[in-house]
Amino acid sequence: MSETTTAAPPSGSAADAGDGARAKGPGLLGGPLGRNLGLVVALLVLCIVGAITAPGRFVDVDNVLTILRLAAVVGVVSVGMTFVIIGGGIDLSVGALVALSSVWATTLATQAMAQDFHWIVMVFTAIAVGAGAGLINGIVIAYGRLVAFIATLAMLAAARGLAEIIANRRTQIVQDRGFIEFFGGDVLGIPTLVIIFALVAAAGWVLLNRTTFGRRTFAVGGNAEAARLAGIRVQRHTVWLYVLSGVTCGIAAVMLMARTTTGSSTHGTLLELDAIAAVVIGGTLLVGGRGTIVGTVLGVLIFTTLGNVFTLNNLSSSAQAVARGVIIVLAVLLQQRLAAGGARPRKKARGAATSGSPAGALPGGSATPGGPAGARPGDSGGRPPT
Amino acid sequence: MSTSVASPSGGSPLLSTPLLEMRGIVKQFPGVRALDGVDLDVRAGEVHCLLGQNGAGKSTLIKVLAGAHQPDEGEIRWDGDRVTLGDPQAAMARGIATIYQELDLVAGLTVADNVFLGRERSRLGITRPAQANRAAGELLARLGHPEIRPTAEVGSLSAASQQMVSMARALSQDARLIVMDEPSAVLDAEEVDHLFQVVRDLTADGVAVVYISHRLEEIREVGDRITVLKDGRTVATGLPARETSTAEVITLMTGRTIEYVFPARREVRDQAAEPVLEVQDLSLAGRFRDVSFHVRPGEVLGLAGLVGSGRSEILETVYGARRATTGTVHVAGRRLRPGDVAAAVGAGVGLAPEERKSQGLLLGEPIYRNITLASLARFARGGYLSGGAEKQAAREQAEALDLRPVDVDREVRTLSGGNQQKVVLARWLLRDCTVLLLDEPTRGVDVGARSEIYALIRALADRGVAVVVVSSEIPEVLGLADEVLVVADGDVIARRPADELDEHQVLDMVMEGAAPVPGAAREGDVA
Numbered sequence: 001m002s003e004t005t006t007a008a009p010p011s012g013s014a015a016d017a018g019d020g021a022r023a024k025g026p027g028l029l030g031g032p033l034g035r036n037l038g039l040v041v042a043l044l045v046l047c048i049v050g051a052i053t054a055p056g057r058f059v060d061v062d063n064v065l066t067i068l069r070l071a072a073v074v075g076v077v078s079v080g081m082t083f084v085i086i087g088g089g090i091d092l093s094v095g096a097l098v099a100l101s102s103v104w105a106t107t108l109a110t111q112a113m114a115q116d117f118h119w120i121v122m123v124f125t126a127i128a129v130g131a132g133a134g135l136i137n138g139i140v141i142a143y144g145r146l147v148a149f150i151a152t153l154a155m156l157a158a159a160r161g162l163a164e165i166i167a168n169r170r171t172q173i174v175q176d177r178g179f180i181e182f183f184g185g186d187v188l189g190i191p192t193l194v195i196i197f198a199l200v201a202a203a204g205w206v207l208l209n210r211t212t213f214g215r216r217t218f219a220v221g222g223n224a225e226a227a228r229l230a231g232i233r234v235q236r237h238t239v240w241l242y243v244l245s246g247v248t249c250g251i252a253a254v255m256l257m258a259r260t261t262t263g264s265s266t267h268g269t270l271l272e273l274d275a276i277a278a279v280v281i282g283g284t285l286l287v288g289g290r291g292t293i294v295g296t297v298l299g300v301l302i303f304t305t306l307g308n309v310f311t312l313n314n315l316s317s318s319a320q321a322v323a324r325g326v327i328i329v330l331a332v333l334l335q336q337r338l339a340a341g342g343a344r345p346r347k348k349a350r351g352a353a354t355s356g357s358p359a360g361a362l363p364g365g366s367a368t369p370g371g372p373a374g375a376r377p378g379d380s381g382g383r384p385p386t
Numbered sequence: 387m388s389t390s391v392a393s394p395s396g397g398s399p400l401l402s403t404p405l406l407e408m409r410g411i412v413k414q415f416p417g418v419r420a421l422d423g424v425d426l427d428v429r430a431g432e433v434h435c436l437l438g439q440n441g442a443g444k445s446t447l448i449k450v451l452a453g454a455h456q457p458d459e460g461e462i463r464w465d466g467d468r469v470t471l472g473d474p475q476a477a478m479a480r481g482i483a484t485i486y487q488e489l490d491l492v493a494g495l496t497v498a499d500n501v502f503l504g505r506e507r508s509r510l511g512i513t514r515p516a517q518a519n520r521a522a523g524e525l526l527a528r529l530g531h532p533e534i535r536p537t538a539e540v541g542s543l544s545a546a547s548q549q550m551v552s553m554a555r556a557l558s559q560d561a562r563l564i565v566m567d568e569p570s571a572v573l574d575a576e577e578v579d580h581l582f583q584v585v586r587d588l589t590a591d592g593v594a595v596v597y598i599s600h601r602l603e604e605i606r607e608v609g610d611r612i613t614v615l616k617d618g619r620t621v622a623t624g625l626p627a628r629e630t631s632t633a634e635v636i637t638l639m640t641g642r643t644i645e646y647v648f649p650a651r652r653e654v655r656d657q658a659a660e661p662v663l664e665v666q667d668l669s670l671a672g673r674f675r676d677v678s679f680h681v682r683p684g685e686v687l688g689l690a691g692l693v694g695s696g697r698s699e700i701l702e703t704v705y706g707a708r709r710a711t712t713g714t715v716h717v718a719g720r721r722l723r724p725g726d727v728a729a730a731v732g733a734g735v736g737l738a739p740e741e742r743k744s745q746g747l748l749l750g751e752p753i754y755r756n757i758t759l760a761s762l763a764r765f766a767r768g769g770y771l772s773g774g775a776e777k778q779a780a781r782e783q784a785e786a787l788d789l790r791p792v793d794v795d796r797e798v799r800t801l802s803g804g805n806q807q808k809v810v811l812a813r814w815l816l817r818d819c820t821v822l823l824l825d826e827p828t829r830g831v832d833v834g835a836r837s838e839i840y841a842l843i844r845a846l847a848d849r850g851v852a853v854v855v856v857s858s859e860i861p862e863v864l865g866l867a868d869e870v871l872v873v874a875d876g877d878v879i880a881r882r883p884a885d886e887l888d889e890h891q892v893l894d895m896v897m898e899g900a901a902p903v904p905g906a907a908r909e910g911d912v913a
Contacts, residue, residue, distance in 0.1 A: 028605070197393050206770075209769055210770055210771050211766065211769045211770055212762040212763060212766045212769050212771060213769055214771075215755065215762055215771065216762070218751065218755075219748055219755075219759055220750070222749075222750060222751060223744070223745075223747070223748050223749070225744060225745045226739075226744070226745055226747055226748055226759075227748075227759070228707070228727055229705075229707060229727060229737055229739055229745055229746065230731070230759045230760045230813065231727055231728045231730070231731025231732070231760050232728070232759070232760075233728050234594075287751060289748070289751075290750060349817075381859045
């Protein structure tokens with residue numbers, strides 16, 4: 001026994017030297033703040049730039065509320081996306097689900113029901129449609145063993161197509177005054193949309209950090225095999241993650257319906273790219289197992305504020321897209337630096353297994369964790385016409 | 387250097403300089419001295435067999451030879467010149483090719499693509515598939531396998547054919563020394579005969595082969611000389627393969643110098659107690675057949691066998707991580723649903739998997755989250771976790787197991803192997819498991835911490851847990867278990883009380899693939 005005590009500390013402390021700061025990382029209070037410090041600083045810098053370049057207009061309560069209102073829709077979707085990505089998946093269908101939910105909730109039939117009963121019917125419809133589509137995503141991915149990227153890509157195409165069919169490519173006007181007044185209004189000067197975003201973010205934070213569901217999400221995304229062997233029903237959990245993402249799409253659809261007073265099959269176009277970008281620059285690893293809601297919220301705020309500053313300075317949306325692309329790449333590069341410490345032991349193991357191969361060309365495999373991260377947001381920066 | 391080198395002058399002294407000479411090779415890993423003075427010399431045109439138990443250092447040695455590991459001490463001579471094999475490319479450039487146990491081919495590429503991977507036949511960057519196919523075809527024909535089409539996709543080939551592709555790749559590099567790590571493990575009898583023919587042809591051309599196998603009859607058939615490793619040292623080198631008796635080889639391989647302290651067994655076991663784990667006629671197609679055993683509370687059952695014999699698969703199937711083809715598993719009288727891990731966990735079964743890092747732990751998460759992973763529900767009310775109670779419970783387990791450091795907020799990745807294993811054990815202790823399945827519980831655990839793990843396992847049994855232990859290290863199974871099942875090629879060939887077996891007997895059984903005493907096979911004890 002005494003031998004162990006002498007043997008263990010060297011290996012522990014050696015690893016600790018590099019990892020000391022990170023060892024506390026996943027701690028609930030200390031870690032996220034520290035890790036999100038960079039994002040807070042980035043946001044502050046953006047605000048300062050805004051305040052300097054557009055003095056009167058940027059520092060203005062209305063402008064701040066505009067930013068928040070714009071951030072709200074993407075923000076709600078990004079919270080759901082954070083869960084999916086931490087759980088080791090990806091959901092490309094969110095934009096299409098927002099469109100489908102908004103269309104379904106504004107059909108003549110739904111609106112007639114809402115008129116007879118209460119506008120809450122529309123809200124329920126939107127959320128149910130989002131959850132149902134998420135359920136399909138989840139089942140196809142978890143039980144059909146389809147790669148999440150492909151399954152949700154298919155849903156992206158199918159859901160928007162279905163939305164077009166239902167709406168017959170027409171924009172559907174929301175008739176119910178009560179609905180628009182409720183969601184379009186404000187409470188004590190704060191727009192309802194912003195309050196909804198805050199509530200969703202808070203609920204997401206609690207769910208991720210304070211519940212068994214959240215803990216299992218980290219486990220499933222961090223090491224699915226270990227989670228399975230610990231008795232967690234990984235497939236079932238995966239289904240719930242996509243349902244959750246679908247629910248946030250439904251909520252976002254309601255918010256968009258309120259903001260635009262319409263339901264349309266063009267709602268939420270490319271929303272998936274904004275959401276993924278926000279999640280990624282918020283520090284969530286695309287390979288899963290690590291991430292924070294706070295980071296995601298900051299990510300969303302950074303992008304929205306950036307857009308606002310550019311608009312106030314009369315810069316084109318194209319210039320804004322370029323800036324976004326640059327920010328995403330920088331953020332992911334930084335993230336990889338942080339993750340490198342974590343990935344090192346795994347890399348070493350893989351290297352040992354393959355480096356002896358006559359092929360010898362395999363060490364490049366160590367780049368894979370960053371690979372998809374680099375590629376996908378890169379696309380969103382370029383905004384390919386889909 | 388090792389004094390135990392008992393070199394009986396080797397075979398013919400025709401070639402004065404061996405092709406390869408390794409002297410006093412030492413390789414140290416954190417906590418383990420994997421190689422502690424290994425000598426090996428290989429002559430051109432011979433089949434040199436490398437023998438040794440698991441953990442004797444064979445894998446490390448061939449990795450040093452392949453340039454994948456750098457030795458800390460010792461020298462390597464190639465053709466009489468001292469060389470440094472700084473990386474795999476350097477080893478390949480010298481003509482050393484290694485065929486690993488897990489084949490390292492790209493399944494989606496063709497045979498020819500794989501043969502010339504990294505050295506594609508091309509002109510100005512444009513590949514020349516016709517030329518590559520022709521060259522690959524010639525190599526395969528030389529290996530006696532012209533039926534393997536160079537244009538076939540490697541993923542569609544049998545394991546034996548894939549091995550030939552690996553060998554063709556070695557030949558295409560003009561290898562002068564080919565290392566084969568248990569090549570027969572994936573082959574059937576006929577394919578093994580083919581392989582031997584290929585090996586003989588190669589050696590006739592002057593190529594040297596280092597052949598690793600656990601099967602003594604193969605070594606007698608194809609080998610020229612034998613080197614035996616034990617505990618990272620060469621204990622004998624240059625033994626004539628055909629004349630050396632099985633008994634002599636096994637004696638050299640056994641009697642390990644490192645003695646672990648095994649905790650005392652309970653003198654009187656409670657034979658009356660109802661078994662808590664009952665396994666009846668369990669089979670998994672292609673892996674193992676008709677395995678039956680039962681374990682009582684407080685009992686430790688050991689599964690001994692070679693890698694690939696099916697022992698780990700038995701454990702995983704009992705646990706539901708693999709779905710049994712036939713047979714049943716009962717825990718405390720209730721039948722477990724096949725292929726359902728969550729059901730097994732719910733019934734009180736826990737598994738410490740073989741690959742601790744990839745199957746057992748969330749390396750980036752703190753210790754306490756790893757410990758509580760299987761018992762989260764206990765700390766939650768309506769899904770809401772009580773962080774304080776959770777950490778407190780984890781800390782208690784960590785202290786009970788003498789985990790170092792006890793700081794449960796630390797990431798698991800920063801712990802040593804022994805302490806990581808304790809985290810896995812703590813997870814199941816917290817759950818109050820009644821059945822604990824341990825697959826290679828001391829793999830990657832340094833020598834000092836092993837006795838501690840052994841004591842822990844025994845203490846668990848004394849608390850009434852039924853334990854099943856799988857290990858490649860026979861002394862470990864014998865020292866730890868009350869009863870031992872010997873597994874070979876997916877069959878249970880013997881079941882005996884551990885104190886009636888010795889390392890020598892077990893090794894003999896697993897290497898010859900049969901139990902010397904009939905009647906012991908496939909029978910659960912009836913006591």
